[in-house]
Amino acid sequence: MGKKVDKRIFKMPDKYSVSGRSSTITAAVWKSIMPYKNPTIDQVEENLKALGMSTEHSYCAYCGDKWTSWDHLFSVVVDSVYTGFFTDIFNLVPACSTCNSSKGNSEWREWMTNGSEKSPRYRITASKLSKLVENLDAFELKFKPSERSIDVLEFDKEIASLISKKEGIIAQMNDIQKDCNEVQDKFRKAYKARFEL
Ligand SMILES: [Zn+2]
Numbered sequence: 001m002g003k004k005v006d007k008r009i010f011k012m013p014d015k016y017s018v019s020g021r022s023s024t025i026t027a028a029v030w031k032s033i034m035p036y037k038n039p040t041i042d043q044v045e046e047n048l049k050a051l052g053m054s055t056e057h058s059y060c061a062y063c064g065d066k067w068t069s070w071d072h073l074f075s076v077v078v079d080s081v082y083t084g085f086f087t088d089i090f091n092l093v094p095a096c097s098t099c100n101s102s103k104g105n106s107e108w109r110e111w112m113t114n115g116s117e118k119s120p121r122y123r124i125t126a127s128k129l130s131k132l133v134e135n136l137d138a139f140e141l142k143f144k145p146s147e148r149s150i151d152v153l154e155f156d157k158e159i160a161s162l163i164s165k166k167e168g169i170i171a172q173m174n175d176i177q178k179d180c181n182e183v184q185d186k187f188r189k190a191y192k193a194r195f196e197l
Helices: 019-033 041-050 097-103 108-114 126-143 152-195
Strands: 069-072 092-095
Touching (some): 041 092, 041 126, 108 126
Antiparallel strands (some): 069 092
16 A cells, blocks of 8 residues: 555545444434523623623633634533533533634633643633633623533433433444445445456
8 A cells, every 4th residue: 555645735535434423423312402592682691791791792702712603611411421511591602613623522611721732721822811711700600500400310211211222323323334334345346447446
């Protein structure tokens, strides 16, 4: 096999697999059971006020850039398990896409002050960082999102049933993947000579 071509010159589309989508299914199950409530405009105003912002002047709560979506301050899925948090105004803050994807399932303060290269601590000044942390602290103090969550252990029967159904689907996905690999291999063999596959 020859050397791989440098990514700055050429980038192959990602190799797709059915089995590779299992984490999407897992996240979808947990996100589908999570309580979801639209806020009133007053609640949005209150939320922004607690963060030191207003409806006219709002920005990413983590880095101060232009926000693109509202992010769960406390993650709803950690280590493939539902944490019990909600999608409601008391657990949502405006966020830019860089922060949103860099934060992932991390704890916000740990990520902001100790995170990897895309975290705010590498992208903004120390004084701006501490101001934003201060604002988020004020938000937490006011809305106490960490105290607003479901005790999922109380619903272990329902959760166990969901996990078992989800695992059944993932097993089927793995099964389909095996078939896909075989079919792809047949394609390759059948067209090997003609297309140099
Ligand atoms: Zn940001």
